[in-house]
Amino acid sequence: MNIFELLVQTARQFPDATGVYLGREPVASWSQLHARALRLAARLRANHPTGARIVIASENRPEILELMFGTWAAGQAVVPVNYKLHPREMADIVADAGASLVIASPSLARGLAAAIAASATADKAQAGDRGRVAAAAVGPAVVAIGTPGYEELFTAAPADPADVGPDDLAWLFYTSGTTGKSKGAMLSHRNLLTVTLGHLADVERFDERACQIHAAPMSHGSGLYIPAYVSRGAAQVIPASAGFEPDEVLDLCEAHPGCGMFLAPTMVQRLRLVAEAAGRVPAGLRTIVYGGGPMYVEELKRSLAVFGQVFVQIYGQGESPMTITWLRREDHASGDDALLGSVGRVRTGMQVAVLDDAGKPLPVGEIGEVVCRGDSVMQGYWNNPPATREALRSGWLYTGDLGSLDARGYLTLRDRSKDVVISGGSNIYPREVEEALLTHPAVAEVCVVGQQDREWGEVVVAFVVAPAGVTVEDLDRHCLERIARFKRPKRYRFVDALPKNSYGKVLKRELRQQQ
Numbered sequence: 289m290n291i292f293e294l295l296v297q298t299a300r301q302f303p304d305a306t307g308v309y310l311g312r313e314p315v316a317s318w319s320q321l322h323a324r325a326l327r328l329a330a331r332l333r334a335n336h337p338t339g340a341r342i343v344i345a346s347e348n349r350p351e352i353l354e355l356m357f358g359t360w361a362a363g364q365a366v367v368p369v370n371y372k373l374h375p376r377e378m379a380d381i382v383a384d385a386g387a388s389l390v391i392a393s394p395s396l397a398r399g400l401a402a403a404i405a406a407s408a409t410a411d412k413a414q415a416g417d418r419g420r421v422a423a424a425a426v427g428p429a430v431v432a433i434g435t436p437g438y439e440e441l442f443t444a445a446p447a448d449p450a451d452v453g454p455d456d457l458a459w460l461f462y463t464s465g466t467t468g469k470s471k472g473a474m475l476s477h478r479n480l481l482t483v484t485l486g487h488l489a490d491v492e493r494f495d496e497r498a499c500q501i502h503a504a505p506m507s508h509g510s511g512l513y514i515p516a517y518v519s520r521g522a523a524q525v526i527p528a529s530a531g532f533e534p535d536e537v538l539d540l541c542e543a544h545p546g547c548g549m550f551l552a553p554t555m556v557q558r559l560r561l562v563a564e565a566a567g568r569v570p571a572g573l574r575t576i577v578y579g580g581g582p583m584y585v586e587e588l589k590r591s592l593a594v595f596g597q598v599f600v601q602i603y604g605q606g607e608s609p610m611t612i613t614w615l616r617r618e619d620h621a622s623g624d625d626a627l628l629g630s631v632g633r634v635r636t637g638m639q640v641a642v643l644d645d646a647g648k649p650l651p652v653g654e655i656g657e658v659v660c661r662g663d664s665v666m667q668g669y670w671n672n673p674p675a676t677r678e679a680l681r682s683g684w685l686y687t688g689d690l691g692s693l694d695a696r697g698y699l700t701l702r703d704r705s706k707d708v709v710i711s712g713g714s715n716i717y718p719r720e721v722e723e724a725l726l727t728h729p730a731v732a733e734v735c736v737v738g739q740q741d742r743e744w745g746e747v748v749v750a751f752v753v754a755p756a757g758v759t760v761e762d763l764d765r766h767c768l769e770r771i772a773r774f775k776r777p778k779r780y781r782f783v784d785a786l787p788k789n790s791y792g793k794v795l796k797r798e799l800r801q802q803q
Contacts, residue, residue, distance in 0.1 A: 363450025552792025
């Protein structure tokens with residue numbers, strides 16, 4: 289099934305209902321979005337082969353909807369790019385994907401076009417084609433949204449959508465690259481449909497009276513939930529700021545009843561601080577789905593106190609997006625710290641196991657690598673067989689995350705396998721230390737990493753965001769009251785903020801380099 293069919297069905301059922309808003313303003317009905325997508329598909333099919341990769345590099349904008357569904361209708365693959373990457377990093381993705389066309393927001397188009405040209409010229413020169421480099425056209429065309437060239441893409445007569453197979457490429461998802469070069473996870477139409485059905489089965493129940501606010505990047509988690517909302521005729525609301533501004537999000541919650549959204553944990557915290565300071569609890573807020581990084585128990589309790597029982601947690605990766613486990617709304621009401629510190633139970637249609645170094649299942653409570661399998665798991669990494677063989681083994685996706693399952697089937701993540709600190713022969717899981725430090729009332733944020741040490745092999749280093757006056761002695765004493773002495777940080781670094789990517793993930797690599 290072509291994922292585009294979800295829009296076909298909704299446009300038939302709710303043709304005149306508003307499908308897309310920019311802030312409070314209607315942009316397009318479902319029938320208008322459907323017609324625009326088919327016109328784009330006709331143009332794309334005339335100029336690019338089936339299976340071509342179409343890069344979308346943009347802040348959150350209404351046009352992303354027509355670009356996604358138009359690309360799928362053409363039988364081609366969407367390659368969404370994190371708009372906060374450096375143009376050179378974007379150009380690397382364009383080249384790796386072998387993109388046929390790049391469509392970018394006006395703020396990105398010129399710099400990205402220059403980076404693509406420079407990258408392609410350098411590649412040709414390195415390959416020994418120096419004599420023809422200057423005269424050759426380099427790289428795919430870059431079309432800026434809102435220009436005459438962009439509107440030209442929509443001038444063809446609508447054509448029937450392409451007939452694609454369930455395992456044809458639909459979404460080429462490049463990892464956020466916090467620990468190295470990004471890899472392209474190949475997600476098929478079957479994968480995206482599984483993500484959609486899993487969301488509707490487990491995470492949220494809504495109808496055409498609901499809406500989705502895109503406060504988080506549409507190139508990532510927020511965008512992956514678009515098909516689920518479209519399938520129910522629930523409107524897409526794009527903030528006028530094109531991103532995440534807490535006051536604006538609160539305003540939109542009040543303007544659009546029945547709203548849901550995906551947020552990274554750091555975004556939840558920012559929204560909570562603004563809402564708490566202003567005494568605002570938006571009545572229209574239905575659900576906040578959070579994931580993409582650790583949500584610490586203390587912060588989750590504070591957010592529940594402000595917003596109420598609106599939270600659902602998902603655990604997934606770009607390789608199996610949003611679909612490995614979930615912590616239900618009901619679990620958040622349990623008051624059980626063990627549940628709140630977990631990532632919940634296995635999702636519908638998935639299998640999850642915790643394995644030892646030999647690939648054998650571990651008993652309840654034992655820590656090992658989390659693996660999963662199901663129809664949401666990627667087909668592999670684009671043009672990267674070695675990485676694919678490492679990640680996909682015997683039908684299982686090896687996540688690189690360390691965790692344990694309890695007797696009830698709840699999974700608790702400990703850390704990424706490469707983030708574990710081995711000090712004096714003992715394994716120390718940074719998240720456990722971070723959880724302890726965050727119970728200190730003055731600690732706003734913390735990130736724990738390992739640093740090489742001649743005596744211990746590695747030692748624990750804590751980067752702490754806290755006001756002036758908080759001392760190392762305060763934090764050390766606080767840790768010693770909560771965790772074993774050998775786990776406490778050997779060094780503390782007080783910082784104004786933790787470095788994060790646009791998805792809200794802390795860039796541990798940068799912190800390691802600061803040591």
